[in-house]
Amino acid sequence: MAGNLLFFLLLLKASFLSSGGLSNLPSVHQDLISRQWAHEGQFVEALAIGQLAPGPTGLWVVALGYLTRGTAGALLAAAAITIPPLLALPMDRVYRRLANHRAVEGFVFGLILAAAGSVMAVLVGALKSYGVDAVTVFILAASVVLVGHRVLPRGLVLLLSAAVGVAVWAPR
């Protein structure tokens, strides 16, 4: 139980310092890996499930909660990501003043930039744990082009990549 509470608080902390999507990943990754509450493979699985499942990308932590702690973990994760954005409700009235404040804008921009760099660092680290070969680089580059230029919807790109993965790497 104590473990569940700390798990919830760690996710809550990460969510309070994030600005959407995957930006809570570096903090969650560091905290859970260092306690051996999750391993690299579970992050990969959770991120993939989060992309396939409906709803906001931020729900990847719900998949991580399930994979590491079962249904209780999933529900705790859902609560941890729902609470911080609710700050918007009391802020709705004071927003106009605050939004135009340059220091606030700069603060958010700094968070976004630092999160962008560290998210990519964690993702590339996880990718390396599988071993990187020419096919990995090809899939990555192809998804940048296809998603970046909106050629195909993201879900379809993921499924095609899974098919390529099976064709190339699956044991026969």
Added chain:
Amino acid sequence: MFLLWSKIGVKSVGGGQAVQFYAFEHMVTELKWLTYDEWVQLWGLSQIVPGVNVIAVCALTGLRVAGMAGSVAALAGLMAPSVAATILISAAYTQIAQLAGVHAALRGMFAAVVGAALVLNWRVGRPIVKAARARSRIALTASVAIPVVAGTVVAEQWVPVVYVLLGSAALMSALWIQKPR
């Protein structure tokens, strides 16, 4: 509100941008529950509160249209079906995880996840770098250096991630106080 947001959530495979698109279509274009200006304002606020932006937008639309009860209904609509689906997919995955081929499929998919994340971060980061460039040379330098330094520090596990995030935010905040040129 509950039904509308469950529809939006379930339709939105592929994250925030899809949710944004469907929510705008339904609430502003079709139902006219919100004006375009109100919508822009909600999105602006959702960008500055912590956490998942879509959750903030969802709660705010509920609040504007039907008060606190609307907010709760909208949130339940967005979260309940999506969380349930995520749990079901996770559970299904644990059943098939040991099968031959699943590992290879995941490996291929994850490479694409990294590619998609690269696109997303580029889209979010580039306008900030542009804005910094319009401000000052030092702001531009900081905006380019922060992702690189943050990435390196996190990859090498030198300090807790929280300090990296807060330090970068404090630095940009200080640089942004100065009036733009």
